[in-house]
Amino acid sequence: MKRGLSVTDPPDLPFRPLVVIELAKDVKAETRDWLVKKIVDKKKDGGCQLLIKSFIISEEEEETIFLVGASPKRLLLGAESLGLVKECEDGYMRPFIYNNRREYTHFIEGDEDFLTMAECQCIIKQDLDNLRARDEKSVPGYPHSKLYPGKSIFRRLQTSGLVIQVFPLHDKEDLKRLTHRWYRQIRVAFQPIDQIRRYFGDTIGLYFGFLEYFTLALIPMALLGVPYYFFAWEDYDKYVVFATLNLVWSTVILEIWKRYCSSMTYRWGTLIMKKEFEEPRPGFHGVLGINPVTGREEPTYSSLRRTLRIYLVSVPFVCGCLYLSIYVMKIYFDLETMALDYDREQQSTFSSLLLYVPSIIYAIVIEIMNRIYKYAAEILTSWENHRLESSYQNHLVLKVLVFNIVNCFSSLFYIAFVMCDLKLLRQSLATLLITSQILNQFVESLLPYWMQKRSNRKIKSKVKTLKLDTEFALLEQIHLEKHMDAYPGTFDDYLELFLLFGYVSLFSCVYPLAAVFAVLNNLTELYSDALKMCRVFKRPFSAPAAGIGVWMLAFETMGIIAVITNCTLLGMSPQVNAMFPDSKMDLILTVAAIEHTLLALKFILAFVIPDQSYEVQVKVARLEFESLEALKQKQTLVMFWHFCHSGPRPFLYGIIDISVNTG
Amino acid sequence: MKRGLSVTDPPDLPFRPLVVIELAKDVKAETRDWLVKKIVDKKKDGGCQLLIKSFIISEEEEETIFLVGASPKRLLLGAESLGLVKECEDGYMRPFIYNNRREYTHFIEGDEDFLTMAECQCIIKQDLDNLRARDEKSVPGYPHSKLYPGKSIFRRLQTSGLVIQVFPLHDKEDLKRLTHRWYRQIRVAFQPIDQIRRYFGDTIGLYFGFLEYFTLALIPMALLGVPYYFFAWEDYDKYVVFATLNLVWSTVILEIWKRYCSSMTYRWGTLIMKKEFEEPRPGFHGVLGINPVTGREEPTYSSLRRTLRIYLVSVPFVCGCLYLSIYVMKIYFDLETMALDYDREQQSTFSSLLLYVPSIIYAIVIEIMNRIYKYAAEILTSWENHRLESSYQNHLVLKVLVFNIVNCFSSLFYIAFVMCDLKLLRQSLATLLITSQILNQFVESLLPYWMQKRSNRKIKSKVKTLKLDTEFALLEQIHLEKHMDAYPGTFDDYLELFLLFGYVSLFSCVYPLAAVFAVLNNLTELYSDALKMCRVFKRPFSAPAAGIGVWMLAFETMGIIAVITNCTLLGMSPQVNAMFPDSKMDLILTVAAIEHTLLALKFILAFVIPDQSYEVQVKVARLEFESLEALKQKQTLVMFWHFCHSGPRPFLYGIIDISVNTG
Secondary structure, eight states, X not given: OOOBOOOOOOTTSOOOOOEEEEEOTTOOHHHHHHHHHHHHSOGGGTOOOOEEEEEEEOSSSOEXXXXXXXXXXXXXXXXXXXXXXXXXXXXXXXXXXXXXXXXXXXXXXXXXXXXXXXXXHHHHHHHHHTOBOSSOSEETTEEEEEOOTTOBHHHHHHHTTSEEEEEEOOOHHHHXXXXXXXXXXXXXXXXXXXXXXXXXXXXXXXXXXXXHHHHHHHHHHHHHHHHXXXXXXXXXXXXXXXXXXXXXHHHHHHHHHHHHHHHHHHHHTOTTOOOOOOOOOTTXXXXXXXXXXXXXXXXXXXXXXXXXXXXXIIHHHHHHHHHHHHHHHHHHHHHHHHXXXXXXXXXXXXXHHHTTHHHHHHHHHHHHHHHHHHHHHHHHHHXXXXXXXXXXXXXXXXXXXXXXXXXXHHHHHIIIIISOOHHHHHHHXXXXXXXXHHHHHIIIXXXXXXXXXXXXXXXXXXXXXXXXXXXXXXXXXHHHHHTSBOOOOSHHHHHHHHHHHHHHHHHTTTOTHHHXXXXXXHHHHHHXXXXXIIIIBOOOOOOOOSSXXXXXXXXXXXXXXXXXXXXXXXXXXHHHHHHOSSOHHHHHHHHHHHHHHHHHHHHHHHHHSOSSOXXXXXXXXXXHHHHHHHHHHHHHHHHHHHHHTSOSSOOOOOOOOOOOOOO | XXXXXXXXXOTTSOOOOOEXXXXXXXXXXXXXXXXXXXXXXXXXXTOOOOEEEEEEEOSSSOEEEEEEEOOXXXXXXXXXXXTOEEXXXXXXXXXXXXXXXXXXXXXXXXXXXXXOHHHHHHHHHHHHHTOBOSSOSEETTXXXXXXXXXXXHHHHHHHTTSEEEEEEOOXXXXXXXXXXXXXXXXXOXXXXXXXXXXXXXXXXXXXXHHHHHHHHHHHHHHHHHHHHHHHOTTOXXXXXXXXXXXXXXXXXXXXXXHHHHHHHHHHHTOXXXXXXXXXXXXXXXXXXXXXXXXXXXXXXXXXXXXXXXXXXXXXXXXXXXXXXXXXXXXXXXXXXXXXXXXXXXXXXXXXXXXXXXXXXXXXXXXHHHHHHHHHHHXXXXXXXXXXXXXXXXXXXXXXXXXXXXXXXXXXXXXXXXXXOOHHHHHHHHHHHHHHHHHHHHIIIIIHHXXXXXXXXXXXXXXXXXXXXXXXXXXXXHHHHHHTSBOOOOSHHHHHHHHHHHHHHHHHTTTOXXXXXXXXXXXXXXXXXXXXXXXXXXXXXXXXXXXXXXXXXXXXXXXXXXXXXXXXXXXXXXXXXXXXXXXXXXXXXXXXXXXXXXXXHHHHHHXXXXXXXOHHHHHHHHHHHHXXXXXXXXXXXXXXXXXXXXXXXXXXXXXXXXXXXXXX
16 A cells, blocks of 8 residues: 655646665664655755655555655756756857856756756766765664765665665656667668767767767678678788778777767767766775875775785786686687597588587687676676776776687687688687677577566556556556666677677688678667667666777777787788798798888877867867866956955056166 | 166065066167056056066167066966966965965965066066057057057067067076086086976976986996996897896886876976966967957968878978988998998008098988988978967977987998898997087087187176176176077987987897996086086076976887887897797797787886876875865855845745655
8 A cells, every 4th residue: 555655846846756766675764754854955954955755655565765856946056066068059068057057058947858867867866976974973773874974875875775776767758759769660770879868878878879880880891891702712912902901990990989989979068077076986995094185084995905906816816717718718629629530530410510519618618707707807806995986997897808808819819820720710700700699689688678578567467456546657667667677887788899899800801701790790789789778777877978988998909909910810821921932031021010010000090190070179179268268367356356455555566667868 | 878777666675677578779669668568557457567677778779678577466476377386284286376375385475485586487478478469450660560459469579570589587696506506516416406497497397307317217227238248248148138128127217207207297386287278389370360269369270281281291301301311321331331342452541441431421411411300390390380389399399200210220220130230230339329429518518608608708898898887787697698599498408318218228238338328428418408508598488397298209109119129139139049940930920929028018017007106196186176176165155046046935945745654
């Protein structure tokens, strides 16, 4: 039975639920009241100044759910304090300032569409996270949940298990419109990136933007690859041409992406958004001390100890795993040889089927190792106890990347450069591309989607038994969404793209169809990721992002490795070898010289092509100029004031005396 | 005869002359009066609000000299608007704010030592440069010197030739103290970098800091080089050890310099100083248009045309010069062979002396080509018409660097890698190091010093004939300084260090005494540069700098070239060759593998070692945090204000309803 479901809004302030807070089942009433007071209290009293609506559902289990919203004005002021950037009437992007609100494009007083729902939810999230204890020593009712002045209340409530989750609500109408434009229609069209970003926030928008860009960038390579594969397989000239093209392609697409990305994030406002001061990440622990930067009391952890942990434990661990991975690869090649020998001896159907077994086992083992390693890397990086989420993420990405590169590419490198068997290389590459693609789509999206559908049906029938008439739709929606899995972030998706980029840029001169498979993979990926975002996972909080961050570095590093690999493959090709019949030495020296020249060219290209287009540069410079001017004006005003108020004696501004001719 | 020399200061405001403005000889009185009024006028009337004192000297030639100063308060406010950073009592560096002046270390009201003289001069320079026309259409008295609103008056006066020069005065007492501590005592000691920076400003301070650091960094290599040279010439192990060491050394010293430099510039306040918006450089010309960034009217020039000029003229020109340089080198080697052949035929004293002729001719030709090329590069870069001084400098440095690297190193590379004659390489390197060192010290410092001394004597005797009793010393000083040459900047000095770094990092495994010569060169360089700064050239205006800028990039690039060269030299050494008696191919592959590993290691090292020390990182973060907090507080206040003034109806902050049990 519903125990409480009412909201006493003034009629002119319609309450729009934005964020859901799910409390633990047995939270004391005292704590609940305190939390509500905190959220509703005025800013000057240390509160959040938000609107709240509470449900207490089902008799036996004391399940409490808060719906949090805010008045339009509160949201606009929140946007100012978050530093959101919006377009002005004169076409420039500027940080939103409430006082100048009428200067911004699309701003209509009283209209709530100026801020997107994702932005409103981000503002509320930000305010809830910044709700800090003042003089409370602990959470009321739970003396073991210690608080100290400045401690984030929601962080403590979450670590104590009193708050189970905080998540943003979907907007059913918006979502319907989005899914319709995004993946319901079967037609050739660009993705609605701007709408995706409006709905899911910048990080997700950027991911889909990158996915689309990468797919488009692959198309020329794929178009080139098909005829090349079928008609000109062993033609020397085209082989060299393809490797060179590959190399220019991998450099140029990354440079163009930077420019495209900066134009996109400028349009979204995140390129020029000021970064917030980063708070310690939730998992960070340490002795209470004074943070030298903020001067606030917070857990501190010696950076020397962290460095020691990284270099004495994590680095050896990663090296050990790399060794293990290479060891497993060797076993795979041993098995392969054994299977070959056996097949040569027996020549039966069984033995020829057995030939595929090592590859299949190895593919499965690689997948398992990747997953175990990622789990271990997460534990290890947690144990390194990084203060900031960003530094945690960087260390994690680095660990996982290094291992994935070795694990996925080592066998290919071994085949290419130790066994020198280009035919086997082609074959392995094809197997790898096709199997990993099928596996990924299935494990990542279709399986969860199907499981989601089943559990949804259960929940729906359960909610129906509660027989709530009023606001039934909303309650059903909350129940459905709160049981969805949390969105795990874009890490795995980027990793997949990264590996694809690796396959194409490293080996497509040997196996030109790689680009074709990559394009196909990306097209299904587009669809399955969209499904994942809209149907399978909880809506994630939007987070401002100005670029794809550490992944850019990863792609660029892969670009450099690609140059080296392509040059070596070129040097190994029988056609090039035929050009130097007398001396292997000249061949190697020539290849090395070409490689160094290309690397130099790559660096010069990256240096010469500006990362932002001319228009974006001018617009960003304009904003900087404006803020400098504003500062100066302020100072000139201060200066005036000083001169005018500098005491009872009139101040002498300057003394001139140009004597007339006295000679 | 002195025509006017008086200043009507109030007794409590002693006038301290800081900057000298020399007018052209026949400037009209009308113009003079207008300029003085502009400089002395209040800020709100568009003036500079500075103090001024004028001399009109010698009857026949209407020579006018202005001495510009400012009241202590004006200077402090100027420091605030320039954004100077000073140390606070709590040990943190913060931008100076006049209102909080009592919070800064060493600030004593009424004491003028808080700002250094160099800073005061920089403030005045800044204000004079920013003196802009309001409604004047031209300079009064000179209708051809056009002005438009916002045009810098001093820029126009200088381009019209009405102002001959603006330069800061020396402080004789300070200079005496500085020279005494700096180079008058013969003893082993560090340079007084902080005093040098106080007197000459950040750019010069940084140059001497870098020179000292570089010398210290060379010492271990020099100490290692001497015994190696004399005892272990052909010992294989040490050869490899030396090359590896060389490589680590060149990476590590650059990384440590970055940290050292950031600590130094943090202490000086320039690391966290905000950059001013850059005005067009004096030589920039174009059609009057609207600058899209500032919205102000100023000369504009199409960036497409500039790009075309760069790629269609400058790049081919540079390539042509490089070709010429290599062609000259080939002639040199032809001459060398001819001389050798002749000597072998004749075997006379004359013919053996003739052996040295090609080297000497080549050394002189290189020097001449460098100078001509630099001149051409300056003209070309001017013609490219860059809007900003910084971009002009970058393009110039790049042009000159590329040419100098090829010109100075191509013969060494040719000897090492084409002729494969390591003995000749040693010999050429020694000749080059010794001759260039002697030439440079002589041409750069001793010759100008001697000429300076002679001309000083002349001027002194001329000034004496003027028979001025009052302020004689000051007038003499002005006359002496105004005839000194302007300081040409640190370009040539850095270039010299860069070439030295090249010799040592590229070839010191072949010729270990290179480092010894480099240390000796630096020691004399230290002395001669100090002499140059204090005695030969006009005092330069101090300019804030947070690092050595584009030179860092140049040194890092040289570090990468050094890795490649060292590895190749290693592969060519007979000892390493002896290890691979059977297969040259294995040798080359091994060397290539080592080279790639070392390059990767270098990049990883550069990535892992943070550019700032932990303390500086914390302090910089602290400052950023403070400014974010200040911004937030401002916004919270604004928010309060909005809520308090949001209309007659009391605003509802939030609505709570937790229903009690109604079941």
